[in-house]
Structures are given as structure tokens and as C-alpha cells.
Amino acid sequence: MxxxxxxxxxxxxxxxxxxxxxxxxxxxxxxxxxxxxxxxxxxxxxxxxxxxxxxxxxxxxxxxxxxxxxxxxxxxxxxxxxxxxxxxxxxxxxxxxxxxxxxxxSSDRHAWFRRALAEGPGSPFRDRYHFRPGLGPRGDRPPNDWGSLFGGPAWTRTTDPDGSPGDWYLHLFAPGQPDFDWEHPxxxxxxxxxxxxxxxxxxxxxxxxxxxxxxxxxxxxxxxxxxxxxxxxxxxxxxxxxxxxxxxxxxxxxxxxxxxxxxxxxxxxxxxxxxxxxxxxxxxxxxxxxxxxxxxxxxxxxxxxxxxxxxxxxxxxxxxxxxxxxxxxxxxxxxxxxxxxxxxxxxxxxxxxxxxxxxxxxxxxxxxxxxxxxxxxxxxxxxxxxxxxxxxxxxxxxxxxxxxxxxxxxxxxxxxxxxxxxxxxxxxxxxxxxxxxxxxSGVPGSTLELYRAALALRRAHPALGGGDDLTWLAGDDAVPAFERRAGGAVFRCAVNAGEHPAKVEVEGALLLSSAPVDHDGAHVVLPPDTAIWWTPA
Incomplete structure (x- = not known):
């Protein structure tokens, strides 16, 4: 750990x-x-x-x-x-x-943005966001073609304090979320x-x-x-x-x-x-x-x-x-x-x-x-x-x-x-x-108890958690299986991501399975969409 x-x-x-x-x-x-x-x-x-x-x-x-x-x-x-x-x-x-x-x-209710709007063109607070003039002779088109990730253009036109149409501001998300200009110190x-x-x-x-x-x-x-x-x-x-x-x-x-x-x-x-x-x-x-x-x-x-x-x-x-x-x-x-x-x-x-x-x-x-x-x-x-x-x-x-x-x-x-x-x-x-x-809670096989068991084992087993060691094991291509080691401890995991049951050699202690499996002490018949943890003998 x-x-x-x-x-x-x-x-x-x-x-x-x-x-x-x-x-x-x-x-x-x-x-x-x-x-x-x-x-x-x-x-x-x-x-x-x-x-x-x-x-x-x-x-x-x-x-x-x-x-x-x-x-x-x-x-x-x-x-x-x-x-x-x-x-x-x-x-x-x-x-x-x-x-x-x-x-x-930020929000458009942020104090900086509110001052940028209230003070109009030339406000130093506008420099902390992306305000730009619009395109076209009347400036009525957005400054570029960027789209908001929430739909529509990524630009909204402002109204100047005198009521006239003003510059546009950038918001990659909603209009109420103006983007900061990180070039400003x-x-x-x-x-x-x-x-x-x-x-x-x-x-x-x-x-x-x-x-x-x-x-x-x-x-x-x-x-x-x-x-x-x-x-x-x-x-x-x-x-x-x-x-x-x-x-x-x-x-x-x-x-x-x-x-x-x-x-x-x-x-x-x-x-x-x-x-x-x-x-x-x-x-x-x-x-x-x-x-x-x-x-x-x-x-x-x-x-x-x-x-x-x-x-x-x-x-x-x-x-x-x-x-x-x-x-x-x-x-x-x-x-x-x-x-x-x-x-x-x-x-x-x-x-x-x-x-x-x-x-x-x-x-x-x-x-x-x-x-x-x-x-x-x-x-x-x-x-x-x-x-x-x-x-x-x-x-x-x-x-x-x-x-x-x-x-x-x-x-x-x-x-x-x-x-x-x-x-x-x-x-x-x-x-x-x-x-x-x-x-x-307390129900064997429930998803909550599976998480509790998995997290307890992860914390207790020396080969789980940090590091970057992982060795893939030979076997069925539809069943990715790997081994991890730390000191003298060995841990293995296999998951059947295929469409048919698969036999996996599991000699040792079966620690946990995501669904019921048959284990005869030497092999596990692993159903599709099932994972197991074990330690080899």
C-alpha cells in the first residue's frame, strides 16, 4: 500500500x-x-x-x-x-x-462578470472573460463558429448599459457559464x-x-x-x-x-x-x-x-x-x-x-x-x-x-x-x-455486499492497490486474466467478457466472484459476464 x-x-x-x-x-x-x-x-x-x-x-x-x-x-x-x-x-x-x-x-452571477456587464465596453473586468465584437457590418454574428456543448452557439451577445447591442461573450457550456480568460493574470x-x-x-x-x-x-x-x-x-x-x-x-x-x-x-x-x-x-x-x-x-x-x-x-x-x-x-x-x-x-x-x-x-x-x-x-x-x-x-x-x-x-x-x-x-x-x-445490507450475493467484500480484500491483499505491475495469463481470448505480485504474495483475476461459459484453471483459494460459479478445487466454470479473484496454490 x-x-x-x-x-x-x-x-x-x-x-x-x-x-x-x-x-x-x-x-x-x-x-x-x-x-x-x-x-x-x-x-x-x-x-x-x-x-x-x-x-x-x-x-x-x-x-x-x-x-x-x-x-x-x-x-x-x-x-x-x-x-x-x-x-x-x-x-x-x-x-x-x-x-x-x-x-x-464562472456563473454569470459572479461579481466579476456582473461588473463586466454593468460597466460596459472598456471595463477591465471584461478582460477576465472572452468578450469579442461580432462579425458582419452590424456585429450580429458570433465571433467564430464554436458551438456550446449544451446546444446552440458558444457565444451570447450582450446589451450595453445604454441599451444598444454590444459585444459577445464565450461560454462553452450554458450562457450562464461564461468562460474565464486564463491569459489574464x-x-x-x-x-x-x-x-x-x-x-x-x-x-x-x-x-x-x-x-x-x-x-x-x-x-x-x-x-x-x-x-x-x-x-x-x-x-x-x-x-x-x-x-x-x-x-x-x-x-x-x-x-x-x-x-x-x-x-x-x-x-x-x-x-x-x-x-x-x-x-x-x-x-x-x-x-x-x-x-x-x-x-x-x-x-x-x-x-x-x-x-x-x-x-x-x-x-x-x-x-x-x-x-x-x-x-x-x-x-x-x-x-x-x-x-x-x-x-x-x-x-x-x-x-x-x-x-x-x-x-x-x-x-x-x-x-x-x-x-x-x-x-x-x-x-x-x-x-x-x-x-x-x-x-x-x-x-x-x-x-x-x-x-x-x-x-x-x-x-x-x-x-x-x-x-x-x-x-x-x-x-x-x-x-x-x-x-x-x-x-x-447483510444479504449474501447483493451488489452492496460484493463491493464491501471487494474493497476489504483490496485493502488487505498485499498484491492489490498501487504499483503498475500486471502480467497477462495465457488462455481463452474471451477471458482476459492477469496476475499481480508483491513480495511473496500473488493475486489473480479473470473476467469472461465472451458469450459462452469458459473453464479457468483455479488451483488455490477462490477469493471472490461477481456471480455464482462452480469450483471443483482445480477449475472454475466461468459464466459469461462474470469475474473472479483467486490466489494460486
Whole structure:
């Protein structure tokens, strides 16, 4: 296992989306006191750290990713005292705390942007964003062809204080989320101050939202095609080389604090080699592995992305990270399901989890995946809050389906998310009663108990967790199997990602399986969509 200062190299980090985790006051929205009350669940699950999605003050037009004040807690989530109590309580339970940071853009309610609009052309606050004159004789066309990732153009025209049409401002996301101009020194100075503010309150690190988007290509050239939220291709607004100077500056700041404070990049790079640039020794500590998240349930593809991930991170001395779900993508219990076959999707999700937790490096879990929660695709249109849903006329913006509040106990909504009979900001399916924490706790074979067992074994087995060692075993091409070693300890994992049962030689102790298997002491008949862990004799 990693030393305390290097805890992040093999950590299992659990993402909490606060508005959907636990509601303490019955208003239907999860909050920080609610999160604090449920921290024992995370301790008992066996994770090492909790990552909190944004809880900062703002209009909440994009689930907290539109920040008006980076140093304040939005009243819907509680108070600054609640945030500090949560951090202290997590530390008392042995959990580290990573908080979201949103440096690509602010809310249009941010004090800087409000002054930029109120003061009009020539305001020094406009230089902290991307304000540009429009094209055409009347300036009525956007400055370039960039599209918003939430639909429509990435530019909105302003109205000057005298009421006349004014310049345009850039927003890669919603119009209420204007992009900062990171060429302006005051932007960098402000975020160094924000980092210090939360570090001084004890946070152990930052997940950096849109880490690949801060710097735009010089001159803001045309793109030539539509932007997409999960775009792994090179563009004038993604993955520009200038972002790395920002993270070198932040790394020096993080290293000046004790205890292994970290930065984690949400960086959608076109290749794993490009992603690895964010975690060079003088930059951030980890980067999410979206190439793994988007990998198909295919044995050759899985093996290739594991090899490529380990090689790319090994080249820069960083740990690989592994992730299957988060607040922006379809839950993997549904995403991996062929033709909406929920039973097969859950089997594959359970197998994918054992594979992920056996790989070298650090793993990220998304709240509710330990319950096997599926996506909720049939939410009423009038309850949806993803801003892209409205801007695209329902063609996009379906992220609410993975954000439905968690079921904790009981046989009817809100299933312990809030007080009995209380509301929840998104409706919960009737069938979730059987998926709640209480319904699965202590039940052999439940998804929750599978996660608890896997995380306990991962923590206890010397060959699991950090490092980058992995040796593939010979055998059926449809059944990727590998071995890991540490000292004298040996660990093996196999997953049947094919369509037919396969016989796997398993002499020794069978540690865990994602579904029931037959083991005669020498072999296991491994059904499709099933993974096993064992130690050889």
C-alpha cells in the first residue's frame, strides 16, 4: 500500500453528488449535513476518500457547476460551518476529502462578470472573460463558429448599459457559464487564492472540472464542426499546451501543504499519451481515465485499454486511474446492458467492478453504483434540470438519469433520502425499494455486499492497490486474466467478457466472484459476464 503522503496512488475515491445523496431538512435537495450523516456508510463500504461535487454559492443552473462565489456554500447545501464540520467528521472516520473546483468558467452571477456587464465596453473586468465584437457590418454574428456543448452557439451577445447591442461573450457550456480568460493574470491569482482558502480548511485535494479547457487557441480560430460534451478529439478549445503552466503553478502550491494534497484532472485527452501530460511529476497527481470508461464490453478492447493506460502513466511516473461511472454519463449497469437487458447489464457491471478494483492504481466509484443502480431514462420532461435538455429540445441533456437521489431504506419514496413522505428533486422509481442500502445490507450475493467484500480484500491483499505491475495469463481470448505480485504474495483475476461459459484453471483459494460459479478445487466454470479473484496454490 502507498505511504500516507502518497495515499492517492492506490486510493479508492467515492464521488458524492450532494444534491442526490442525503437530504437533512426535507426540502427535496441533498445537502452537506445529509452527506455528513451518511459518512459511516462510506467508511463501512471501505473507500479511502470522498469527492464532493460542487456545493458553492451560485444559481444552480447546472447542478452547481455555475459558481458565483468559490469561497461560500450555497444555502441549498448548508453553511460554511457545515462544510468544515463535514471535513472534520470525514477525517475522524479515516476518510480524505476532495472537493470540486470549476476554473474554466464562472456563473454569470459572479461579481466579476456582473461588473463586466454593468460597466460596459472598456471595463477591465471584461478582460477576465472572452468578450469579442461580432462579425458582419452590424456585429450580429458570433465571433467564430464554436458551438456550446449544451446546444446552440458558444457565444451570447450582450446589451450595453445604454441599451444598444454590444459585444459577445464565450461560454462553452450554458450562457450562464461564461468562460474565464486564463491569459489574464488576475484569473490565475484568484484561483491560487481559492485553492489556499479550501486547503486551509483541511481539504485533501481538488477534482479540476474541465481541466483540459482552460486555455483556448490563440486568436480563437474557427472549429469547423459541432462541439460534443465527451469529445476526445483535438479542438481549438480543448487540450491546449498552455494549460500545463497553470497546473505546474498549482502543483507548487499543493506541495507547500503537508499531508499529500492532490489535484485530479477531468481531462478528456484525444489519446492516453496526451492525458498523461497532465500528471507529469511537476503537474497534477491523477487524471481520470475516460478511455477506460468509454471502452466497450469486449475482451480485446478491455485488454488493450488496460495495457495502454498502464504504459502511458508509467512513462510519467503517475498511477493509472480507473472509473466506470460518474455524474455526467449513463450508469454502467445500464450502459453495459445489451438492448436494455437490465439483468445482463447488472451482471456485466458487477464483473466490470471486480476487474477495475483488481487493476493497478487508483479507482473512482460513483454514488449508488455499490447498489447496482441503473440509469433512470424515463424522467418526466418537466422534472429534468440538465440545461442541455432545454437547449437541444430534448435531443441531448439526459444526465439527470444518473443523478436520481439514492435509496437508503424503506418501501416507498424518498427511501430515506429525506424525511418520510418528503419530496426529492428528481423522482425515484418504485422498484428501488429492493435496491436500498438497508435492503442489501447483510444479504449474501447483493451488489452492496460484493463491493464491501471487494474493497476489504483490496485493502488487505498485499498484491492489490498501487504499483503498475500486471502480467497477462495465457488462455481463452474471451477471458482476459492477469496476475499481480508483491513480495511473496500473488493475486489473480479473470473476467469472461465472451458469450459462452469458459473453464479457468483455479488451483488455490477462490477469493471472490461477481456471480455464482462452480469450483471443483482445480477449475472454475466461468459464466459469461462474470469475474473472479483467486490466489494460486
Amino acid at each position: 502507498a505511504t500516507d503522503g502518497q495515499w492517492w496512488r492506490d486510493a479508492v475515491v467515492y464521488q458524492v453528488y450532494p444534491r442526490s445523496f442525503a437530504d437533512s431538512n426535507g426540502d427535496g435537495v441533498g445537502d452537506l449535513p445529509g452527506v455528513r450523516s451518511r459518512l459511516p456508510h462510506l467508511r463501512d463500504l471501505g473507500v479511502d476518500a470522498v469527492w464532493l461535487s460542487p456545493f458553492y454559492a451560485g444559481p444552480q443552473a447546472d447542478g452547481g457547476y455555475d459558481v458565483a462565489d468559490y469561497r461560500a456554500v450555497d444555502p441549498v447545501f448548508g453553511t460554511s460551518a457545515d462544510a468544515e464540520a463535514l471535513i472534520d467528521e470525514a477525517h475522524a472516520l479515516g476518510l480524505r476529502v476532495v472537493v470540486d473546483l470549476v476554473p474554466n468558467h 488576475e484569473v490565475a491569482r484568484e484561483f491560487r487564492s481559492v485553492l489556499r482558502f479550501w486547503l486551509d480548511r483541511g481539504v485533501d485535494g481538488f477534482r479540476v472540472d474541465v481541466a483540459h479547457g482552460l486555455v483556448k487557441a490563440a486568436g480563437l480560430p474557427d472549429h469547423g464542426r459541432s462541439a460534443r460534451l465527451l469529445d476526445l478529439t483535438a479542438t481549438p478549445f480543448w487540450d491546449q499546451d498552455g494549460v500545463h503552466e497553470v497546473y505546474r503553478d498549482w502543483r507548487r502550491l499543493l506541495d507547500s501543504y503537508p499531508g499529500g494534497r492532490i489535484g485530479v484532472a477531468e481531462a478528456w485527452g484525444p489519446t492516453l499519451a496526451r492525458t498523461a501530460r497532465y500528471v507529469r511529476p511537476d503537474e497534477l497527481h491523477q487524471a481520470f481515465n475516460f478511455h477506460y470508461l468509454t471502452c466497450a464490453w469486449d475482451p480485446a478492447a478491455l485488454r488493450a485499454v488496460v495495457d495502454d493506460s498502464l504504459a502511458a502513466m508509467r512513462a510519467v511516473g503517475a498511477p493509472a486511474t480507473w472509473v466506470l461511472s460518474n455524474h455526467d454519463v449513463v450508469r454502467h449497469a445500464t450502459r453495459l446492458a445489451p438492448c436494455a437487458d437490465r439483468a445482463t447489464g447488472l451482471r456485466r457491471a458487477r464483473a466490470a467492478t471486480l476487474l477495475m478494483l483488481a487493476l493497478p492504481g487508483s479507482a473512482y466509484l460513483y454514488q449508488g453504483e455499490e447498489l447496482g443502480l441503473p440509469e433512470v431514462p424515463d424522467l418526466p420532461d418537466d422534472r429534468r434540470q440538465d440545461p442541455a435538455f432545454r437547449r437541444t429540445g430534448g435531443r441531448d441533456g439526459h444526465r439527470d438519469g444518473c443523478r436520481v437521489p439514492l435509496p437508503w431504506h424503506g418501501d416507498r419514496p424518498p427511501y430515506g433520502f429525506g424525511p418520510p413522505g418528503g419530496p426529492s428533486w428528481l423522482p425515484q422509481p418504485d422498484e428501488w425499494a429492493g435496491l436500498s442500502v438497508a435492503a442489501q
